[in-house]
Amino acid sequence: MDSELTRMTAAGIAALVAAGEVSAVEVAAAHLDRIEAVDERVHAFLHVAADSALRAARAIDDRRAAGQPLGPLAGVPLALKDVFTTTDMPTTCGSRILEGWRPPYDATVTGRLRRAGIVILGKANMDEFAMGSSTENSAFGPSRNPWDLSRVPGGSSGGSSAAVAAFEAPLAIGTDTGGSIRQPGAVTGIVGVKPTYGGSSRYGVVAFASSLDTPGPLARTVLDAALLHEAMSGHDPCDSTSVDAPVPPVVAAARQADVSGLRIGVVTELNGEGYQPGVITRFTEAVELLESMGAKVTEVSCPHFGYALPAYYLIAPSECSSNLARFDAMRYGLRVGDDGTRSAEEVMSLTRAAGFGAEVKRRIILGTYALSSGYYDAYYGKAQQVRTLITRDFEKAFEQVDVLVSPATPTTAFPIGERADDPMAMYLADLCTIPSNLAGNAAISVPCGLAPEDGLPVGLQVMAPVLADDRMYRVAAAVEAALGQRRGHPLLDEANGLGEARPGQEGRR
Ligand code: GLN
Numbered sequence: 001m002d003s004e005l006t007r008m009t010a011a012g013i014a015a016l017v018a019a020g021e022v023s024a025v026e027v028a029a030a031h032l033d034r035i036e037a038v039d040e041r042v043h044a045f046l047h048v049a050a051d052s053a054l055r056a057a058r059a060i061d062d063r064r065a066a067g068q069p070l071g072p073l074a075g076v077p078l079a080l081k082d083v084f085t086t087t088d089m090p091t092t093c094g095s096r097i098l099e100g101w102r103p104p105y106d107a108t109v110t111g112r113l114r115r116a117g118i119v120i121l122g123k124a125n126m127d128e129f130a131m132g133s134s135t136e137n138s139a140f141g142p143s144r145n146p147w148d149l150s151r152v153p154g155g156s157s158g159g160s161s162a163a164v165a166a167f168e169a170p171l172a173i174g175t176d177t178g179g180s181i182r183q184p185g186a187v188t189g190i191v192g193v194k195p196t197y198g199g200s201s202r203y204g205v206v207a208f209a210s211s212l213d214t215p216g217p218l219a220r221t222v223l224d225a226a227l228l229h230e231a232m233s234g235h236d237p238c239d240s241t242s243v244d245a246p247v248p249p250v251v252a253a254a255r256q257a258d259v260s261g262l263r264i265g266v267v268t269e270l271n272g273e274g275y276q277p278g279v280i281t282r283f284t285e286a287v288e289l290l291e292s293m294g295a296k297v298t299e300v301s302c303p304h305f306g307y308a309l310p311a312y313y314l315i316a317p318s319e320c321s322s323n324l325a326r327f328d329a330m331r332y333g334l335r336v337g338d339d340g341t342r343s344a345e346e347v348m349s350l351t352r353a354a355g356f357g358a359e360v361k362r363r364i365i366l367g368t369y370a371l372s373s374g375y376y377d378a379y380y381g382k383a384q385q386v387r388t389l390i391t392r393d394f395e396k397a398f399e400q401v402d403v404l405v406s407p408a409t410p411t412t413a414f415p416i417g418e419r420a421d422d423p424m425a426m427y428l429a430d431l432c433t434i435p436s437n438l439a440g441n442a443a444i445s446v447p448c449g450l451a452p453e454d455g456l457p458v459g460l461q462v463m464a465p466v467l468a469d470d471r472m473y474r475v476a477a478a479v480e481a482a483l484g485q486r487r488g489h490p491l492l493d494e495a496n497g498l499g500e501a502r503p504g505q506e507g508r509r
Contacts, residue, residue: 008170011072013027013075014227023061023075025061027119031168035122044159046090047122049123070117074116075117077171079172084110087106091103094129095356095357097351097356099333103204108201109205109215109232121163127156129208130177131320133152133154135159136152145413154188154413155184157172157175161184164220173232176192177208177209182443185445186409189457191447197441201236209315211315212319217232223251225254230250249470257474257478261295262474263295265300275411282449286479293482305390309431312438313366316367320367324360328348328351329352390435390438394435403463406432407458407461408445410428410429433461442463446462446475
């Protein structure tokens with residue numbers, strides 16, 4: 001059973017619910033049916049919360065019946081990455097070490113979603129503790145890309161991207177520490193946004209690398225992403241790095257969709273050798289398109305971007321080695337070997353050995369090494385200096401142009417298993433996205449067509465200055481409008497046996 005409701009935009013669903021033309025319960029039920037029908041193959045969800053979703057939907061319908069005001073996304077279903085705490089659902093972060101843990105409080109983002117009347121369908125799969133680019137590091141098995149089930153949906157927010165691309169939810173929330181929203185968005189043909197660091201609250205987000213972690217939206221249209229961006233964002237006194245400033249007007253910008261007179265810089269260092277030819281083809285066309293719409297395009301060099309990846313792989317593991325020390329076998333989830341004969345240290349060691357996967361252990365070891373006395377200055381300290389140089393590259397670039405653009409990823413979705421045993425190859429998936437995490441500025445990935453050689457989605461990354469998130473939405477919305485709404489139906493259902501006809505693929509999409 002498949003309902004047209006699962007093909008609609010979030011904005012469209014909210015309008016129908018507000019007008020009373022469809023109930024929030026019907027909307028939730030349609031998406032739960034879709035999950036039932038396809039998630040065995042897609043594996044976007046670690047936990048489906050059917051009862052609480054229907055209860056939340058009924059509450060929206062009651063509010064409407066009572067004539068109470070509804071928010072702009074009331075009644076719209078959403079998949080929540082399993083890194084956000086939820087009092088009524090498990091929170092595992094894709095790790096055995098948190099299996100069975102029930103958080104005592106809701107993340108700020110979780111609470112904001114609930115108050116906005118957004119219906120949380122369940123918890124989305126992810127790479128363990130958000131470390132990875134494919135969801136293959138999930139302790140509970142990988143998610144699959146709805147465009148081709150033999151390929152990855154990106155990561156670490158790959159359950160979130162797969163759910164939205166497979167029409168299991170019109171909206172999802174992920175976190176982006178090095179690219180984990182934009183990269184999965186790009187390779188599943190949807191919109192993925194990393195807001196300005198501090199623009200969305202980290203309170204109740206299980207920490208990976210605290211100076212980089214940024215919650216953000218995934219959606220099938222730019223406007224839907226903007227609506228969710230505004231619903232989830234804003235100052236939070238519970239997060240010391242939360243920005244105390246108004247949320248940039250991203251919804252208005254998404255509606256404006258106009259780039260005339262805007263200065264756009266193509267980043268020299270993120271475009272060329274090592275990139276899949278079809279990715280460059282679509283990227284170049286998107287830039288030409290922006291020019292034809294009145295944007296002023298120039299090339300801009302950011303000379304230190306080439307050092308972003310190595311700097312990130314010192315800073316992120318360093319912070320992770322500190323953050324993940326809290327999993328000590330006493331406070332959360334798993335406890336191994338606690339038979340009354342062992343010391344607390346032995347139980348801790350056995351639990352961490354059994355509970356963490358290989359990539360998480362690799363990062364903890366790397367980070368501990370980089371922070372150790374004698375190596376601190378040479379590794380962690382140097383990486384922080386490089387981080388400053390990258391931030392300056394952005395500042396200089398934004399004196400010349402309003403936004404920067406690049407491909408969102410060097411390649412389209414890769415086959416499951418292809419990079420699983422090669423950490424370096426996996427790390428390269430975030431080549432284009434990491435600079436914005438190090439500098440803290442805003443960035444979005446918006447679909448810009450299909451690569452000719454494999455027919456898989458390509459993402460255009462638009463980077464904007466800190467707290468100028470609205471600017472990148474303008475550009476993304478203009479690209480989306482110019483390429484048409486054909487990309488509203490990215491799921492190649494027939495090819496995957498997911499039960500639907502494959503939408504026409506005229507031209508680029
Ligand atoms: N793929 C990168 C990593 O493994 C980024 C992850 C993320 O953004 N959470 O660290």
